[in-house]
Amino acid sequence: MYHIDIMTLFPDSVEAVLGDSIIGRARERGIINFRAWQPRDYTTNKQKQTDDYPYGGGRGCVMYAQPLADCRRAICEAAGRELHTIYLSPAGRTFTQQDAKRLAREHDRIILVCGHYEGVDERFIEAYVDEEISIGDFVLTGGELPALAVADAVFRLVPGVLPDEECVTDESHWDGALEYPQYTRPEIWEGRAVPEILLSGHHANIKKWRRKMSLLRTRDRRPDMFEKLTLDGEDIKLLEK
């Protein structure tokens, strides 16, 4: 069972997003689990305040280290061991499918820490955070959406969460390329027809067409990814056609 603990000032957001659909059903089947933890429950001040003004001046507030550290300690105690801890931060390394694979492979339980306001006291990060992850070069108001994105990307790689292995390996980013275009019924919609090859029933040709579309898309949309692909003779022929 893969377990993710999410430390957040907004615990309802976790259940609302992960509690439904594929991930929610995988939890019901006992393949994965997740739990939201409220750092406010670990404050030591009367007002249950979780943040304060930044030393050195400037706008906004910074989350205290102490409630975060005590909340994390409670999670590790519940787990009976130290857990790999990730702080979601726009200043972190950008998350990729390779990170999702690594987290799914190397751990069976992780903690995701959501910041808010101006972020969290750096001393908490220095003391307890193993890695800082960003979900892209933009800034959100809180770490909840990034944490849910990371949790979803990791959970769907856990064996048994998706119906079969191809659901995972056939997707964009798995092998460094983007996925081919997909179609469903009807065959003609608003005057647009499904590519004929997909209706042919010729599996080998469909496979070639999909590979070609995947390579062309990657070349056009993500030249940075295309450059890193290792193309074989068959791929080069497909691209030349």
Ligand SMILES: C[S@@+](CC[C@H](N)C(=O)[O-])C[C@H]1O[C@@H](n2cnc3c(N)ncnc32)[C@H](O)[C@@H]1O
């Ligand atoms: C407004 S942001 C803080 C930004 C921080 N002062 C900075 O400039 O790097 C508040 C919180 O949202 C989360 N966050 C915002 N953008 C993010 C991103 N791109 N990736 C991961 N987390 C993000 C982090 O948890 C962060 O502590």
